[in-house]
Amino acid sequence: MCLALPAQVISINETTDMATVALGEVKREISLALVEDVKINDYVLIHVGYALNKVSEEEAEHTLALFAEAGLIDEEVPA
Numbered sequence: 811m812c813l814a815l816p817a818q819v820i821s822i823n824e825t826t827d828m829a830t831v832a833l834g835e836v837k838r839e840i841s842l843a844l845v846e847d848v849k850i851n852d853y854v855l856i857h858v859g860y861a862l863n864k865v866s867e868e869e870a871e872h873t874l875a876l877f878a879e880a881g882l883i884d885e886e887v888p889a
Contacts, residue, residue, distance in 0.1 A: 814855040814862055816870035
């Protein structure tokens with residue numbers, strides 16, 4: 811089973827097609843090679859270092875709440 815987490819894009823390097831995303835206090839560099847038209851503050855589903863697709867803020871918050879309910883992430887992680 812594969813899990814993809816939603817995270818918010820906080821910066822983009824258009825030269826390398828990479829972005830920095832944040833999930834609470836955790837920040838990671840990811841590739842945007844698989845998605846188009848991503849902007850700062852968009853939410854993307856991330857898996858193994860790649861953004862798989864964009865999601866709405868509401869969908870991201872709902873998904874994070876479900877992960878927290880299942881005990882997979884800390885409940886205090888804001889979307």
